[in-house]
Amino acid sequence: MSAPVTDQLSDDERIIDTNVYLSRWPFRRLAYDETSKLVERLKSSGISQAWAGSFDGLLHKDVGGVNLRLYEECKTLGEGLLRPVGSINPALPDWQEDVRRCAEDYQMHAIRLHPGYHGYLLSDPRFEQLLDQALHYRLIVQIAVRMEDVRTQHPLMRIPDVDVSPLTGLLVPRPDQLVMLLNSQQVVRASLLGAMAALPGVYVDMAMQEGMGGLSSLLKEFPQDRIVFGSYAPFFILESSLLKLQESEIGNQISHAIRYENANRLNAGRP
Amino acid sequence: MIWDLHCHLNGVEGRTPDEKIVRMLEYADRMNVGKLVFYMGWPFLADPSPDELRSQNDQVLQAISHWSDRALGFAYVSARYVDESLAEIERCITNGPMVGIKLWIAAKCADEQIDPIIKRCSELKVAIFQHTWIKATGNEPGESSPDDLIRLATRHPGVPLICGHTGGDWEKGIRIVRPFEQISVDTGGFDPTSGMVEMAVRELGADRVIYGSDVSGRSFGSQLAKVQGALIPDDAKRKILGGNLKRMLTPILKAKGVSV
Ligand SMILES: [Zn+2]
Numbered sequence: 164m165s166a167p168v169t170d171q172l173s174d175d176e177r178i179i180d181t182n183v184y185l186s187r188w189p190f191r192r193l194a195y196d197e198t199s200k201l202v203e204r205l206k207s208s209g210i211s212q213a214w215a216g217s218f219d220g221l222l223h224k225d226v227g228g229v230n231l232r233l234y235e236e237c238k239t240l241g242e243g244l245l246r247p248v249g250s251i252n253p254a255l256p257d258w259q260e261d262v263r264r265c266a267e268d269y270q271m272h273a274i275r276l277h278p279g280y281h282g283y284l285l286s287d288p289r290f291e292q293l294l295d296q297a298l299h300y301r302l303i304v305q306i307a308v309r310m311e312d313v314r315t316q317h318p319l320m321r322i323p324d325v326d327v328s329p330l331t332g333l334l335v336p337r338p339d340q341l342v343m344l345l346n347s348q349q350v351v352r353a354s355l356l357g358a359m360a361a362l363p364g365v366y367v368d369m370a371m372q373e374g375m376g377g378l379s380s381l382l383k384e385f386p387q388d389r390i391v392f393g394s395y396a397p398f399f400i401l402e403s404s405l406l407k408l409q410e411s412e413i414g415n416q417i418s419h420a421i422r423y424e425n426a427n428r429l430n431a432g433r434p
Numbered sequence: 435m436i437w438d439l440h441c442h443l444n445g446v447e448g449r450t451p452d453e454k455i456v457r458m459l460e461y462a463d464r465m466n467v468g469k470l471v472f473y474m475g476w477p478f479l480a481d482p483s484p485d486e487l488r489s490q491n492d493q494v495l496q497a498i499s500h501w502s503d504r505a506l507g508f509a510y511v512s513a514r515y516v517d518e519s520l521a522e523i524e525r526c527i528t529n530g531p532m533v534g535i536k537l538w539i540a541a542k543c544a545d546e547q548i549d550p551i552i553k554r555c556s557e558l559k560v561a562i563f564q565h566t567w568i569k570a571t572g573n574e575p576g577e578s579s580p581d582d583l584i585r586l587a588t589r590h591p592g593v594p595l596i597c598g599h600t601g602g603d604w605e606k607g608i609r610i611v612r613p614f615e616q617i618s619v620d621t622g623g624f625d626p627t628s629g630m631v632e633m634a635v636r637e638l639g640a641d642r643v644i645y646g647s648d649v650s651g652r653s654f655g656s657q658l659a660k661v662q663g664a665l666i667p668d669d670a671k672r673k674i675l676g677g678n679l680k681r682m683l684t685p686i687l688k689a690k691g692v693s694v
Contacts, residue, residue, distance in 0.1 A: 191605070193628045194665055312625050314569040315603045321570060371625070375446065375461050375650035396628075402663035403626035406655030410465055 177211040179426035182345045182368045182393030185236055186218045190317055195397035198240040208401055213245050216275040220250025226261050234269045248273045252281045253289040266300035272433035273303035279322045285329040294333060298340050308347040324350040334362045348372045360385045368393025370404055378411035387417050391426045435468035437676040440622040440646025443497055444476040451497035465654040472498060473508040473536035481540045484518035491526050508534035508563055513541040513548035520554055527560055533686045534561030539574050544582035556593045559685040565598040568606050580610035587614045599623045604630045608637050623648030626656045631664035640670035644678050
């Protein structure tokens with residue numbers, strides 16, 4: 164039995180993975196932390212497109228270099244599958260130039276933020292400024308709500324989860340801005356999840372959705388047209404999100420929306 | 435066949451144990467999990483009284499009563515109530531269908547008060563599952579870490595013990611239990627982080643690694659992924675997904691006249 168070839172997949176079988184990372188997780192080598200191996204692995208599971216950020220974006224200060232490497236890596240090794248998602252750290256000097264390069268020089272469709280690692284809150288005026296610049300360039304803003312269970316973090320690197328509650332005040336006046344919360348489900352729950360569901364520009368990936376039949380539970384609390392497939396590979400095992408789709412009885416139509424259609428709709432009109 | 439070491443009725447739809455287990459088996463069927471081990475009822479009680487232990491065990495006894503081919507039970511006991519826990523072992527295991535005990539976070543297993551419980555379980559060849567975590571955010575007062583478990587193992591050489599969650603912080607947990615051949619690790623109840631099962635197999639050997647999910651708080655899918663997505667040989671996967679647990683439970687199942 165040979166692995167399915169992505170090029171031969173119909174729309175129904177394709178998957179867009181909105182939550183992938185290249186380069187090295189700072190605290191551990193991962194099985195697929197070499198780009199060509201990751202691409203091969205994604206392809207063999209029917210992933211036809213992966214939005215790839217860089218682990219280097221967590222701690223490196225030369226974010227310009229991080230994003231240039233990411234852009235070139237996706238171009239040379241991505242096989243048309245990897246789409247680079249640049250890191251922005253608004254706590255760095257002249258971060259606005261990084262946003263400009265992502266949009267103009269690299270024609271990216273999205274940028275990725277790690278506020279926990281960069282030490283700012285979403286109530287920070289720099290974040291609001293960043294949203295305005297993203298809106299100007301029509302960039303999707305991905306926010307990594309957490310990267311790792313806070314209970315297993317390195318004792319000298321205790322990174323807080325991101326409080327997304329300021330998004331309500333920021334996005335109501337910016338209805339066209341798209342924000343995607345990655346790795347959010349262990350943090351954004353109950354009434355806060357309800358508040359995010361009320362904002363039409365907010366999407367969530369499913370990499371950290373847990374619980375037996377967890378996707379069915381998420382669908383009770385968040386609109387089905389704004390949930391997208393995310394694996395958080397290679398930090399998480401790719402099979403996790405794939406098996407979670409199998410576990411929940413959500414029907415072909417909703418499954419297709421989550422796997423492909425919802426993210427594909429976001430691609431429309433973007434590079 | 436896949437055996438799941440670590441399942442809870444808590445948090446599952448349904449008003450009764452019978453309704454809840456049916457719901458869980460539907461999900462298990464979709465994920466090809468054949469046998470499930472249940473312990474603790476609902477709601478979760480960190481420091482249950484003897485009455486509460488009995489009623490939680492009653493919930494599990496009821497749930498598994500019609501599913502002897504699919505479901506096994508471990509008795510929830512507490513080192514805070516040794517005499518009552520010994521009585522529960524007699525009621526649920528010696529004179530009932532259960533095949534193991536679950537120790538959660540009421541008291542640390544390093545403390546010698548637990549010893550009569552472990553001794554009795556050893557005589558009966560009962561599986562012993564101890565929850566463990568190493569939390570950067572700090573453990574609960576009665577919450578054991580793998581360090582507590584190896585102190586217990588030292589006092590009871592040769593008695594098989596299961597290190598719940600591999601300590602959560604598995605890169606440390608695996609190293610702590612490594613010298614103790616009698617300790618197996620449970621893969622359930624923490625994020626599907628890449629590399630856990632590979633490291634466990636490398637450092638402990640595949641015979642000491644047991645798949646568990648910790649449903650319903652966790653997803654079958656995310657937890658199965660740790661094993662099914664691991665870069666290890668197929669025969670190691672088979673051991674982890676069922677063979678090891680089956681081997682561990684065979685003596686007590688045989689003693690109960692259950693064919694394995
Ligand atoms: Zn548990």
